[in-house]
Amino acid sequence: MDPVTHGLIGATASQSFAKKETLRAAAFTGFVSATLADLDVFLFSTTDPLLNLELHRQFTHSLIFIPIGALFATALIWWFVKKHLTLKQTYFFSLAGYATAGMADYLTSYGVHLLWPFVDERYSLNIISVFDPLFTLGIIVCTGIAFWKRDKLFSRIALGWVVLYLIFGFSQKQKAINIAEEMATQNDQSIDRIDVKPTIANQLVWSVRYENQDTLHAYGIRLFPFSDPIIYEGETAPLLDWRNEFNSFNGTILYKDIERFSKLSNGFLIKHPGHENVIGDARYSMLPTTLSPLWGIEIDTTRPDQHVDFGTYRDASPEIRQTFMDMLFGRKLR
Template structure:
């Protein structure tokens, strides 16, 4: 999730294991420890753009790295907090905070390699958006009360607030998935693979992608708060099969990069409709009914021994925002 929410959840976890007189330093420790995990975002190899995408939410978010990450956080925080906490206490609160980083991100849609290096699987439960202002506001409020009043009851309320929205997200996800399967059935499609995930900053409007007969479909499902399902049918496009379309380039850096991007994109690969040389991730777009990818790699068959450029295609125009809000608000 976003760094602020990540820090707030880390603070909640650390405070849950702290005595009343240690709530404030515990909160600070947990918050910083949770956010440190996302420093992997800044690890780059300039000549290999995909490296940063692969490394993000990898080793630093895995279960096996929690003791190491917490130790790094403890060492960095020791000179600031040594007057308030022993190193043993500091390390304990750091572990509680750092442990939330990978788990919390797993509830979002991007995916986290929790069992690296034993598995390279990206776990993504798709229950909450990477940015959810309602969740974040509640955490700010209750953690703020706990910090100011030194009362642990607010810590449990903060945990309950987060748990409620994760449970609500699970219910909404199930409803959206059920509606999407019914839509596919009505089209006579056999689903080979499906991804259902919330759109930005809400748990009402969901993006559905599924693969059927080597085509990728995208639709939007609005689940509402309690009842009512609205479906906004979207686009479809041929799925790009790297092993077939680029078989003549096997063994080249370009081909290897395409396979890496295939793995990162869970094989939801399409061509950008306006830039056919770009292979994009069909799971992400500005609008849930469109297959204009948010990002992709640009192929150049005359430069097969160079790493592929990684490009972004964000369009936050007024027209796009209006279309999104119309679906979200059922207009």
């Protein structure tokens, strides 16, 4: 989730427990503490590009790290709020704010290591985009009024907005899954695995990827309340059998890096259609109907004992943007 929304959710959570005289300081504490977990983006290696991907949303977002993260937040924030809050209050509001960080990212895609270090698995609900302006706007309005009037009633209204919006997202996702299952049945296919998530900045157009017999199928589904769904049929591509293709490199750094990237991509690996020697994460593309990954690793078999390069491959051309807007407004694609 974007840093601003992270902070606003943290501020809302802290405000909800504050008294009128401490509400503003509590909001500030919650806002800052909720954003600290994402400082893990600065943990990287100049020689190992995948390390940053592995550490992002890892220990700083785990449930067991919440009290420790709140402690760091308290040490940072207390010097700014000590005229308004005691050290104990500062820790309490930092705890409330920091606790929202991992849970907020859990609602989006890509996944969070909530149970690190006990379980090495990423969890995600995929019910809201990492950036959703309507969701954020509702929190800004309610939390802003609460801050201005020093009235935590509006903080609780903000929490109500968050819950209702997420329930709507969960409902939309279930509808998309049901439609995908119906499409697979109509095509005499079984679904071996499925990945469903909202597209960027909205809850109306959903991205569907499902696997059938080692082939990935992509669809876009527009779900507008009280209207019939619109299905945009997309591309298909074979999933990469990387273990077989790169078996001769087993034991090398190259092989281990492909294995690491496969784990980060939940096994949805394909060859990038527009970039030779690039293996991409097939779950993410500019359009829900295309299988041109937004990021991937470049394979150089002449350097098996060196780490792979990681790159991004975004195409925000006018044609791509227009196609996305056509989907968003339920138009026929050109």
